[in-house]
Amino acid sequence: MDSSGFLAIENALFTAVMILYLISMALYFIFFAMKNEKAARIAGWVITLAFVLHTAALIVRGVGAGRLPLTNQYEFATSFAWGICLCFLVFVKKYHFQALGTFVTPVIFLLIGYAAMQSREVRELMPALRSNWLGIHVSTAIISYGAFGVSFAVSLLFLLRQGRENHDFWKKNIPDYDRLDIISYRAVSLGFLFLTFVIITGAIWAERAWGSYWSWDPKETWSLITWIIYALYLHLRLNKGWRGRKAAWFAVIGFVCVLFTYIGVNTWIPGIHSYA
Amino acid sequence: MMDRLKKAGRFLCSMKCAVILLVILALACTAGSLLPQGQTAAYYTANYAESLAGAILLFRLDDVFHCWWFVGLTLFLCANLLACNVLRFPALMKRMKEGFTAVKRIAGWDGVPATVTAEEPEEIFRKLGFRNVTRGVMAAAKVAQTGGAETFVPSAAEAAPVSADTAAASVPTRYAVRHRAGIWGAWLCHLGMLVVIAGFGLGQMFQVQYSVYGVPGQTKPVGDTGYTLRIDDFQVKLREDDTVEQYETAVTVSGNGTAGETGTVSVNHPLTLHGMKLYQNSTGWAANVQIFKDSELLQEGVICAGEYALVEDMEGLAVVLNAFYPDYVRGADGMPMTASPALNHPGYLYTLYYHDQILGMNVLTEDEIITVEDYGIRFTDPQQYTLIQVKRDPFTPLAAAGGLLVMLALVLAFYLPPEEVWAVQREDGTWALAGKSRKAGAYFLEELAKYGAKPPVVTEDDLAARQE
Numbered sequence A: 001m002d003s004s005g006f007l008a009i010e011n012a013l014f015t016a017v018m019i020l021y022l023i024s025m026a027l028y029f030i031f032f033a034m035k036n037e038k039a040a041r042i043a044g045w046v047i048t049l050a051f052v053l054h055t056a057a058l059i060v061r062g063v064g065a066g067r068l069p070l071t072n073q074y075e076f077a078t079s080f081a082w083g084i085c086l087c088f089l090v091f092v093k094k095y096h097f098q099a100l101g102t103f104v105t106p107v108i109f110l111l112i113g114y115a116a117m118q119s120r121e122v123r124e125l126m127p128a129l130r131s132n133w134l135g136i137h138v139s140t141a142i143i144s145y146g147a148f149g150v151s152f153a154v155s156l157l158f159l160l161r162q163g164r165e166n167h168d169f170w171k172k173n174i175p176d177y178d179r180l181d182i183i184s185y186r187a188v189s190l191g192f193l194f195l196t197f198v199i200i201t202g203a204i205w206a207e208r209a210w211g212s213y214w215s216w217d218p219k220e221t222w223s224l225i226t227w228i229i230y231a232l233y234l235h236l237r238l239n240k241g242w243r244g245r246k247a248a249w250f251a252v253i254g255f256v257c258v259l260f261t262y263i264g265v266n267t268w269i270p271g272i273h274s275y276a
Numbered sequence B: 001m002m003d004r005l006k007k008a009g010r011f012l013c014s015m016k017c018a019v020i021l022l023v024i025l026a027l028a029c030t031a032g033s034l035l036p037q038g039q040t041a042a043y044y045t046a047n048y049a050e051s052l053a054g055a056i057l058l059f060r061l062d063d064v065f066h067c068w069w070f071v072g073l074t075l076f077l078c079a080n081l082l083a084c085n086v087l088r089f090p091a092l093m094k095r096m097k098e099g100f101t102a103v104k105r106i107a108g109w110d111g112v113p114a115t116v117t118a119e120e121p122e123e124i125f126r127k128l129g130f131r132n133v134t135r136g137v138m139a140a141a142k143v144a145q146t147g148g149a150e151t152f153v154p155s156a157a158e159a160a161p162v163s164a165d166t167a168a169a170s171v172p173t174r175y176a177v178r179h180r181a182g183i184w185g186a187w188l189c190h191l192g193m194l195v196v197i198a199g200f201g202l203g204q205m206f207q208v209q210y211s212v213y214g215v216p217g218q219t220k221p222v223g224d225t226g227y228t229l230r231i232d233d234f235q236v237k238l239r240e241d242d243t244v245e246q247y248e249t250a251v252t253v254s255g256n257g258t259a260g261e262t263g264t265v266s267v268n269h270p271l272t273l274h275g276m277k278l279y280q281n282s283t284g285w286a287a288n289v290q291i292f293k294d295s296e297l298l299q300e301g302v303i304c305a306g307e308y309a310l311v312e313d314m315e316g317l318a319v320v321l322n323a324f325y326p327d328y329v330r331g332a333d334g335m336p337m338t339a340s341p342a343l344n345h346p347g348y349l350y351t352l353y354y355h356d357q358i359l360g361m362n363v364l365t366e367d368e369i370i371t372v373e374d375y376g377i378r379f380t381d382p383q384q385y386t387l388i389q390v391k392r393d394p395f396t397p398l399a400a401a402g403g404l405l406v407m408l409a410l411v412l413a414f415y416l417p418p419e420e421v422w423a424v425q426r427e428d429g430t431w432a433l434a435g436k437s438r439k440a441g442a443y444f445l446e447e448l449a450k451y452g453a454k455p456p457v458v459t460e461d462d463l464a465a466r467q468e
């Protein structure tokens, strides 16, 4: 099969994935708004199916392009959505916590929508982008951003829980404050560990490609800012008075920084990363 | 005075100080990424309101990452990190040596819910992944006296506190711990950050770098190192669709009485020769410039775009090759441009100077000649030059080691935190089990509860009753 054949399959899969994410988002909303637990169960199946097809779409694109599909804005957006979905499924399985879907699926859908607006053309890579380190760099970024996406959703739930402590629906479906705090912390620590990998592998790649491992390029600087925000979260959490609501706000702000690092920097600030 | 000093010292070691510093550094980075850096003062006054431009220049926001206050704050953070680590070291040592014992845990057993089981705890602990389980006995008095006995069975119906008559008897205990080294995670992470910052800072101070560019056959000095770099070959590898796959330069570095060392540099594949690291950094066009006098070839040589050639015969006459267009056309706006990267129709943009005076500026195509008095100038044989960046930074390995340490330390801090489990035998022969994990909290206890008769749920009422 030639590359246009692969691209056609990928396109079909991508469309199906987008529709499935949309359906699961709608079902999660129904679950939350109408307290319908069956909707959550179905949503769980739909999003799992979406994830499987999404994985297939990425593999097909990778095979068609003959490289990891991690090099332009479209590929990274769709992989980013995939990473959030992966982390979401892992956290749901581990902490039996379907309600998370109501807050994660909109983020996934936003990113898939952003991906849909980007050019899907498969282009040959300029020499600087042909590096194994770049592959590792971007793969770790997907996990990191995925984990931060989950912590964002958990923290929103934490903030919304106030005043609803005694609702039966919340009691039954949403973990208590302590547990939400732990889940958010687990997600942030996974994200922080991987963000550290991202920054270090990025520095190694930059050194090999550009001769300097850190040059305060806007994308580097913004990943450092994001990293500092989450370091603040980790420290403030050690303080009893800050654990909980205040830390939750930091996790929310941190994710806004993640999105800015990824989308905003490319859109508004020029730098050597702008082509990526 | 002493008081103030002490206060300042305590602040320097505090996490509060770290938080404030990190917030300021994050804001500084934001400013540094949003405002264009390293422009001239005129640029800021032209592009920003007067007061804002004034502030930018006053606070050096035009060069945030190298200005004195940014460096100062970073040093301050280092002092803070160092102080924090030095201060915490003895406590961590002590905790490592004495903190993980049955006595410490069981005597201080407070507020941790327990679960009750008839099974031998050792088995349960093994199933949870704990290897070395310590069997022991503890004076019942010790258990009772600390209030531990009341906490390990949370609900009233389950409660079987050790009574006063049994206080003298001894109570069998079990205890196990794993990942003790995990308490060093944050400490090592802080140390790693110090090493990274030190490596980066020293690198900024002591690294040297040079750019060497030219075409195959040329030999150029590498700054003031005493070495020379000869470009043996330069290849631009194209794919079928004319996009560039790789730039590759073969080089020989020699000098300072050493034998020449040879190798190939390409993008993403730097090369180390004579302790200097070489990077394939960029490329551009060069051309052969020929200068004639009365139609006789007077001189010729290769110059790169941006360079000039002096006419040897006539002082003050020079030609600059400003730019080169491989497929020269005039754009819609009349400006020269290239229609494709292919060498179809070479065009050379030049400027002719006589001392400071511009005599002319235009685009020459192949075989065209500029004439000035008796002289003729023309460009031929366009070819791509290569630009090699040569760098020596002895501190890169230090920064890399710091980075590696931070990564390993984070794994230790987040994924291998100490976990403890312990059990005390109750009067009826069953066991009360409890466990502690800073990272998994309630979830860890739930895991433990799977082995018990009752899940270790503490209700708000239990907590209130206990506090009374």
Ligand code: HEM
Binding pocket: A231, A234, A235, A238, B013, B014, B015, B016, B018, B077, B080, B081, B084, B183, B185, B186, B187, B189, B190, B193, B410, B413, B414
């Ligand atoms: C760039 C700077 C820093 C980074 C990247 C950093 C990173 C970390 C990390 C990853 C943790 C572990 C958090 C956890 O286990 O949840 C931690 C804990 C901690 N940090 Fe920092 N830190 C920094 C600066 C500081 C400074 C300057 C202080 C000084 C006061 C400090 C004090 C602490 C303390 C007291 C802990 C708790 C230690 C423990 O749980 O054993 N940190 N830090």
